[in-house]
Amino acid sequence: MTEIGNPVRRREDYRFITGQGTYTDDINRPHQLYAYILRSPHASARIDGIDTAAATKAAGVVAVYTDKDMAADGIGGLPCGWLIHSKDGSPMLEPPHPVLASGRVRHVGDPVAVVIAETLGQARDAAELVALNYAVEPAVAGVAEAVKPGAPLVHAEVPGNICYDWHLGDPGAIAAALGTAARVVRLDLTNNRLVPNAMEPRAAIGDFDRATGEHTLYTTSQNPHVIRLLMGAFVLHIPEAKLRVVAPDVGGGFGSKIYHYAEEAIVTWAAGKLKRPVKWTAERVESFMSDAHGRDHVTHVELGLDRDNKFVALKVSTLANMGGYLSTFATCIPTYLYATLLAGTYTTPVIYAEVKAVFTHTVPVDAYRGAGRPEATFLLERIVDLAADELGVDPAELRRKNFIPTDAFPYQTPVALQYDSGDYFSTLDLATKAADYAAFEARRTEAAGRGKLRGIGIATYIEACGIAPSAVVGSLGARAGLFEAAQVRVHPTGSVTVLTGSHSHGQGHETTFAQLVADGLGIPIEQVEIVHGDSAKIPYGMGTYGSRSLAVGGTAIIKAMDKIVAKGKKIAAHLLEAAEADIEFKDGQFTVAGTDRAKSIGEIALTAYVPHNFPHEELEPGLDETAFYDPKNFTFPSGAYVAEVEIDPDTGRLEIVNFTASDDFGRIVNPMIVAGQVHGGLAQGIGQALLEGCVYDKSTGQLLTASYNDYAMPRADDLPSFALSTHATLCTHNPLGVKGCGEAGAIGAPAAISNAIVDALKGHGVRHVEMPATPEKIWRAIHQQQLAAE
Amino acid sequence: MQKTVSLTVNGKPVSATVEGRTLLVQLLRETLGLTGTHVGCDTSQCGACVVHVDGEAVKSCTLLAVQAEGRSVKTIEDVADGDTLHPMQEAFRDNHALQCGFCTPGMIMSALDLVKNNPDPTDREIREYLEGNLCRCTGYHNIVLAIKAGAAAMRGAKVAAE
Numbered sequence: 001m002t003e004i005g006n007p008v009r010r011r012e013d014y015r016f017i018t019g020q021g022t023y024t025d026d027i028n029r030p031h032q033l034y035a036y037i038l039r040s041p042h043a044s045a046r047i048d049g050i051d052t053a054a055a056t057k058a059a060g061v062v063a064v065y066t067d068k069d070m071a072a073d074g075i076g077g078l079p080c081g082w083l084i085h086s087k088d089g090s091p092m093l094e095p096p097h098p099v100l101a102s103g104r105v106r107h108v109g110d111p112v113a114v115v116i117a118e119t120l121g122q123a124r125d126a127a128e129l130v131a132l133n134y135a136v137e138p139a140v141a142g143v144a145e146a147v148k149p150g151a152p153l154v155h156a157e158v159p160g161n162i163c164y165d166w167h168l169g170d171p172g173a174i175a176a177a178l179g180t181a182a183r184v185v186r187l188d189l190t191n192n193r194l195v196p197n198a199m200e201p202r203a204a205i206g207d208f209d210r211a212t213g214e215h216t217l218y219t220t221s222q223n224p225h226v227i228r229l230l231m232g233a234f235v236l237h238i239p240e241a242k243l244r245v246v247a248p249d250v251g252g253g254f255g256s257k258i259y260h261y262a263e264e265a266i267v268t269w270a271a272g273k274l275k276r277p278v279k280w281t282a283e284r285v286e287s288f289m290s291d292a293h294g295r296d297h298v299t300h301v302e303l304g305l306d307r308d309n310k311f312v313a314l315k316v317s318t319l320a321n322m323g324g325y326l327s328t329f330a331t332c333i334p335t336y337l338y339a340t341l342l343a344g345t346y347t348t349p350v351i352y353a354e355v356k357a358v359f360t361h362t363v364p365v366d367a368y369r370g371a372g373r374p375e376a377t378f379l380l381e382r383i384v385d386l387a388a389d390e391l392g393v394d395p396a397e398l399r400r401k402n403f404i405p406t407d408a409f410p411y412q413t414p415v416a417l418q419y420d421s422g423d424y425f426s427t428l429d430l431a432t433k434a435a436d437y438a439a440f441e442a443r444r445t446e447a448a449g450r451g452k453l454r455g456i457g458i459a460t461y462i463e464a465c466g467i468a469p470s471a472v473v474g475s476l477g478a479r480a481g482l483f484e485a486a487q488v489r490v491h492p493t494g495s496v497t498v499l500t501g502s503h504s505h506g507q508g509h510e511t512t513f514a515q516l517v518a519d520g521l522g523i524p525i526e527q528v529e530i531v532h533g534d535s536a537k538i539p540y541g542m543g544t545y546g547s548r549s550l551a552v553g554g555t556a557i558i559k560a561m562d563k564i565v566a567k568g569k570k571i572a573a574h575l576l577e578a579a580e581a582d583i584e585f586k587d588g589q590f591t592v593a594g595t596d597r598a599k600s601i602g603e604i605a606l607t608a609y610v611p612h613n614f615p616h617e618e619l620e621p622g623l624d625e626t627a628f629y630d631p632k633n634f635t636f637p638s639g640a641y642v643a644e645v646e647i648d649p650d651t652g653r654l655e656i657v658n659f660t661a662s663d664d665f666g667r668i669v670n671p672m673i674v675a676g677q678v679h680g681g682l683a684q685g686i687g688q689a690l691l692e693g694c695v696y697d698k699s700t701g702q703l704l705t706a707s708y709n710d711y712a713m714p715r716a717d718d719l720p721s722f723a724l725s726t727h728a729t730l731c732t733h734n735p736l737g738v739k740g741c742g743e744a745g746a747i748g749a750p751a752a753i754s755n756a757i758v759d760a761l762k763g764h765g766v767r768h769v770e771m772p773a774t775p776e777k778i779w780r781a782i783h784q785q786q787l788a789a790e
Numbered sequence: 791m792q793k794t795v796s797l798t799v800n801g802k803p804v805s806a807t808v809e810g811r812t813l814l815v816q817l818l819r820e821t822l823g824l825t826g827t828h829v830g831c832d833t834s835q836c837g838a839c840v841v842h843v844d845g846e847a848v849k850s851c852t853l854l855a856v857q858a859e860g861r862s863v864k865t866i867e868d869v870a871d872g873d874t875l876h877p878m879q880e881a882f883r884d885n886h887a888l889q890c891g892f893c894t895p896g897m898i899m900s901a902l903d904l905v906k907n908n909p910d911p912t913d914r915e916i917r918e919y920l921e922g923n924l925c926r927c928t929g930y931h932n933i934v935l936a937i938k939a940g941a942a943a944m945r946g947a948k949v950a951a952e
Contacts (some may be wrong), residue, residue, distance in 0.1 A: 025829070
């Protein structure tokens with residue numbers, strides 16, 4: 001019986017619902033010390049002196065370290081994993097990113113010193129005794145301000161604060177296409193800065209084994225092997241063989257736990273120096289000022305249409321905030337994960353994007369759920385709705401008119417990607433039917449009778465997931481491969497351990513991957529264990545992000561199972577005295593074709609480990625195979641979302657009265673888990689649209705939203721229940737036909753909500769409401785003409 | 791300043807010497823090793839640390855350990871009856887009401903408090919009650935379903951017992 005497609009209850013849940021999960025902060029090592037990190041209270045300042053003498057003498061303090069101590073040990077800076085070249089061919093400017101601030105701080109929260117003591121309380125108390133002499137300098141927090149002439153420079157060696165000035169497409173072709181377009185629709189918009197806010201704050205424990213010389217780092221990471229590679233090779237210069245990185249249960253990531261952070265290097269280095277374990281756990285305020293933030297684009301977009309309302313040209317100019325330093329994958333987000341998605345679901349033939357990546361005195365910005373693709377989708381789906389409004393046509397019809405036809409796949413976009421499969425008409429039909437889109441105007445009228453403004457908004461999306469073909473990303477500047485590894489170990493009595501390089505921090509891999517293996521090897525799911533998150537156990541791994549785990553990590557498991565089956569056939573042929581070519585494998589049985597002579601996979605496994613009657617001249621004993629899988633292409637999940645909102649014009653208060661989502665994720669292994677992923681993504685997308693916004697004071701660079709009192713996290717009563725559906729076109733280039741589902745909700749929801757708001761405010765001359773569309777912004781939009789007159 | 795505090799935790803008397811500034815959640819996690827109760831923020835907003843004190847849901851980051859003197863504290867570790875899950879725990883699993891699991895112990899402790907006072911809550915009542923518990927993974931959709939299902943199962947169990 002196949003397990004694929006079953007809503008199997010999650011195998012990981014028992015430990016979490018009983019309080020038995022093991023998150024990093026739940027781990028305590030014998031004789032452990034505690035680190036407290038002293039962070040800059042200023043956005044921009046020169047450090048004129050750090051006096052640690054009093055803190056060093058304080059009760060319980062074992063050490064106080066600054067950048068000088070790290071420099072003395074030859075500690076390197078935090079690396080950036082993707083090299084972007086500017087329009088003129090020059091490489092991006094890549095200033096140093098010291099682990100501890102060196103001579104200057106560049107954002108509030110920049111780590112300056114670390115105090116290590118017997119207890120956390122002692123470390124915190126002593127940190128107050130560190131005397132820091134700052135010369136505060138002018139700061140710049142917003143991208144528009146940072147590129148103005150005379151703006152404060154974040155790095156002296158980066159003129160104009162511009163890391164790179166990149167483009168994709170032909171500037172001449174776009175000028176010509178827009179020049180001959182019958183109509184050009186223009187919009188300026190901001191994609192608001194977000195703080196990822198996984199509920200588990202980051203934590204790290206460094207440990208050092210004096211007997212073996214091995215370093216161990218326990219860390220809240222989505223990709224422990226990547227941390228081992230980056231920290232070992234670039235920062236601490238520890239060979240992989242002497243460095244173990246463990247990412248145990250991790251309480252959410254959403255991108256923010258991909259990157260190699262300073263604290264990981266600090267505790268690993270300090271534990272080696274002090275020969276005692278060193279533990280650090282972020283307070284939430286530290287999460288706000290040290291976890292990589294997301295989004296933060298300022299964009300101008302122009303869409304050209306011909307007389308038949310076909311899109312003929314799209315031009316996008318974006319300023320993307322990098323923050324004070326380049327985080328691990330910061331540079332690829334507003335380029336290859338953004339501009340390459342600007343075709344969306346449409347046949348637009350000419351597309352041009354130019355992106356300036358800008359340093360500011362803010363926390364580094366990097367991938368956050370969706371990463372570039374939400375920004376692309378938001379501007380595209382906003383400008384399409386605006387075009388429909390200017391043309392006076394139905395936004396659903398305008399989309400259908402411009403969709404890539406379902407028979408046009410594989411479809412080469414003008415922005416580098418080739419979509420392998422999709423059916424945008426079906427998901428739009430499903431979502432609009434479920435939303436009763438056709439009868440909306442009656443509901444608008446009914447709401448108007450109650451004094452409410454009701455609006456409906458559509459967004460379609462495409463995303464590039466299953467990240468990524470290594471050769472392709474290498475040619476675009478990636479400094480890493482993006483394959484995945486898996487080991488399938490069939491034990492002598494037939495149970496199976498799978499070691500996967502994917503990492504689960506809520507995605508349910510222990511269940512979904514077990515379903516794959518139960519299906520692939522024809523054994524009960526109870527006999528399968530999935531192991532992840534430990535570089536000492538797993539052969540290798542690139543980790544989990546970019547909705548890649550099933551498409552890439554799952555495929556690696558399939559490939560390893562293929563090897564198991566191939567070897568099993570040889571063993572079965574020997575035992576059954578048949579030709580290998582005649583052996584078939586199905587439902588856990590190796591059978592001689594056309595006969596009832598068979599051996600179960602359990603019998604084959606036992607033979608492999610007790611090889612008394614075994615083809616030794618041809619095979620090695622054992623049944624344990626490893627596969628590395630490098631994807632052939634990205635995968636392209638797509639879908640359509642419909643939001644319906646009702647606004648109180650007197651207060652600007654908004655209620656989401658209906659939200660329907662229809663997604664194409666290819667084949668679905670566990671529909672229960674997939675629905676959960678969509679729910680969570682939608683919540684984050686709606687959070688971006690209505691609630692969340694990271695705010696810096698423009699003049700001082702102070703972070704004004706640094707706690708849950710100030711940053712509006714979506715709460716249960718802010719959100720509706722969701723109506724979901726799926727329509728599958730299979731991915732053509734992985735054996736499962738899967739596409740990935742983790743980011744979709746966060747990609748499609750912001751535009752659907754924003755379009756619904758603008759639709760509700762029809763008649764008030766509103767073209768756009770910036771996110772988060774708080775009641776105040778909505779109220780001001782409704783009353784803007786009146787306010788302007790006053 | 792060190793103080794001794796004596797209380798009942800999960801039905802067992804415990805006594806510990808703590809600093810005056812030690813929070814109840816630190817006593818639970820660090821001194822008693824009950825790491826099922828989590829810390830997700832520093833402003834008493836997220837609810838990952840919810841436990842029951844004398845039967846009431848309390849954010850254990852808002853209480854000093856010494857304030858728990860003589861009181862009875864119940865944590866997520868004591869919700870199941872041995873190997874038998876509580877109906878609310880079962881409901882969270884059946885309805886996929888958790889993903890990363892970090893907020894889950896606090897969610898379940900809050901859900902039990904809600905249902906104790908309101909055995910048959912509506913969706914709206916559940917959503918409003920959960921204002922003090924943040925989840926970043928689930929969008930709350932399945933948590934609402936789970937609490938409804940858990941409440942129904944608890945009502946059923948009560949009827950069966952009577």
